[in-house]
Amino acid sequence: MPDPTSMNSAVHVYKRLVPQPVRSVAATTLPVGVRRKVKAQLARTLRRREARLHRRALRRVRRAGLGGSERRTTAPDGRIGHVHAGLTADLARRFDHDLVTQALDVAEIPWFAVPALDDRRICLAVDQRDKGAVRRVLRALLEEHTGYVVSVSPARNDTQDTPGSHMKAWKHYGKARVIRVTWLRTDPTENLWVGEDQGIEIEFWTVNTALATERLIGPRPNRVQRAVPSDAPGVEIGLDRLCGYSDIDGDLEPTITLEGFDVPRLEEIDFPVDAVLLWQHPTPWGEELLRAALRSLHQYAPWVDVVHVVAEAQPPAWLRAGERLTVLEARPGAQWLLHRLPDVAEHFLLLRPGAVLGRPVRPFDYFTPDGQSRPRRGPWNAQESFAPWSRAAYSATGRITAHGYAHGPQPHRAEIFARLAEAGPAPLQLPDGQLAPAVPGTHPLDGLVHHFAQVNGFAEPSGEASVALHAALPGIGTPLERLLVRRDTQQIQLFGLGTDEAHRTGGTQAVVDFLHRYFPVPSVFEEDHTSVPGTVGEAVGHR
Known part of the structure; x- marks a missing residue:
């Protein structure tokens, strides 16, 4: 079911606000023109509200100074890329991680890292109830620092060429359980392009109260466990524990995960x-x-x-x-x-x-x-x-x-x-x-x-x-x-x-x-x- 705070069509909002019996009576007694006018007014109200919330999120992102590169350029496939001197695949992964986590922090959205099955990408988890706020801050971030978003689960990649600042890039967001945010990055010569096989995936975890202890349930399997206590303490973890391609002895700051996820990977190498x-x-x-x-x-x-x-x-x-x-x-x-x-x-x-x-x-x-x-x-x-x-x-x-x-x-x-x-x-x-x-x-x-x-x-x-x-x-x-x-x-x-x-x-x-x-x-x-x-x-x- 679409999240109440996420971007939805006027039809979804109309169905949530107006009970089914009332809709049935209206469909048989009100003229078609009146019903169309009500829905159009509701759609305009939603667009104005969305524009206001987007401007607020954009101001937050700009005040935080998120994003930035030497210049923008056009990738061979026509999409927008960012130029960075000294670029490596590992640094691009860190850039992406820091952008998304800082944006979530600016919006005061709790998050934690998850050891995904595909360790080419860093995966973050947020509460399903924050889904609307996540979309707004990420859309503002992608407007400030042009990137792209696709739905991973269910798989919908027809928006991969649409900048994430555009509303149509989020058309599958309502049903998405996992999304991926991607930035294309290149070196000053524009011979090396990084980002297509990386990006940050965001999972929307749901709260489960079926047991005595409240749990968070992930939308898909990961390397460790799909259910964790909602009050599990957070711990620091290096990106090399989440991604086997990362620098082991780097000087970069660690990220945050839950205590139960800080375990060695099956294929982890612990010798130099x-x-x-x-x-x-x-x-x-x-x-x-x-x-x-x-x-x-x-x-x-x-x-x-x-x-x-x-x-x-x-x-x-x-x-x-x-x-x-x-x-x-x-x-x-x-x-x-x-x-x-x-x-x-x-x-x-x-x-x-x-x-x-x-x-x-x-x-x-x-x-x-x-x-x-x-x-x-x-x-x-x-x-x-x-x-x-x-x-x-x-x-x-x-x-x-x-x-x-x-x-x-x-x-x-x-x-x-x-x-x-x-x-x-x-x-x-x-x-x-x-x-x-x-x-x-x-x-x-x-x-x-x-x-x-x-x-x-x-x-x-x-x-x-x-x-x-x-x-x-x-x-x-x-x-x-x-x-x-x-x-x-x-x-x-x-x-x-x-x-x-x-x-x-x-x-x-x-x-x-x-x-x-x-x-x-x-x-x-x-x-x-x-x-x-x-x-x-x-x-x-x-x-």
Whole structure:
């Protein structure tokens, strides 16, 4: 049943105010013109009342100074977006959360966070009886800081292109049990767009007095419980407990939830995860690969604790070493000795040149809560079965391999490297993927280490979207543009930027241009993190 304080048509109000017997008599005795005039007058009264309440809510929002961005712009689909320097998916999530919660506080509407089943989005709960006040303050907020609203339950997304300040954007609000408020945000280059897969969902909880203790009942299942005591105390909770994609050790303020909801998620990772990046090519395009890897971690994996750069060549001067970034010079072949890195965490991601993250990821995407790694399965063929790493894996474990491993960021454990070193298999020769004439098969180190870990119960291979491309691929611009438009691939591996063929055909230049557009936001690991190479040609250079 529609909420009495929410926006409804004159017909709904007419039915609530006039009893059914009176309506029946009026329908048979009053002329049609009189009935139409009464309903029209009632509709005008409601519109005036709604306009007055909207102006009041808008004044409150403006006095609170909610919203704000560098400027507004038009998204590729024609909707309104907001420009923010230094934008990341995690910061956009925090912007959205703070906007909605501050607006609810301004309207003096109680709320609490709920651990939703889909942890890409932050979910808030409010009392069903406050539904009308919620709509008014959110509509005022969306007028001040243009955004969009849709009904999630029941699902009605035909208003997703209508600004939330318009009345027709709220046409499904009366029956909605859950709504989603979304803002589109972009960086100053307008290459990175965030918000479509995020937003804030608001659930309308109802009061239940069937038992001795009054309870609040949620409109849909969540990660913990659907019914809570209405007098449950509120507690602070970090956004990382509500969303696995958030920064674990961030300095941002926590949010508020009820005591019963502050429990670990089933897939929550409570151990630190580092990242190890290899620096092997002291060339302009090599620097762009390293810069892109750092930016992908900054943009899509804010939960990474410390980044270790293992430099087999003179490291770039723009690296900003500090608490979160260490640089260690090493000889070629140091990949087999990563467990000896000073202060490296037991669990870490290994990114070789050309490996980047393509979308937001969680620690659970690469590790299980009990510490197992989750490497990505790759193709298996005759060439893989006769590869040196397959023979070495069988010699080290006595078990044959059954699949390869995909390229891209690799989850590893330091203990496995140490055990392999003790087992004594001779280190395999490691190819340089940036000089390979074509996309190679499973990397020998990954194949041996992951197989050894799986046999000993330290790895659980999984499958996620991965893409490997060679810079000399004819027409490489098409798959790169597809990756740029979709942005749904979890991990990407780029090969062959140092080959003569890639330089001759312009593939190296195309890849560098792609990286500039895919990762336009500088990371905290760059010394001069306010600038980007001026032209693509400057970044390509020669081998």
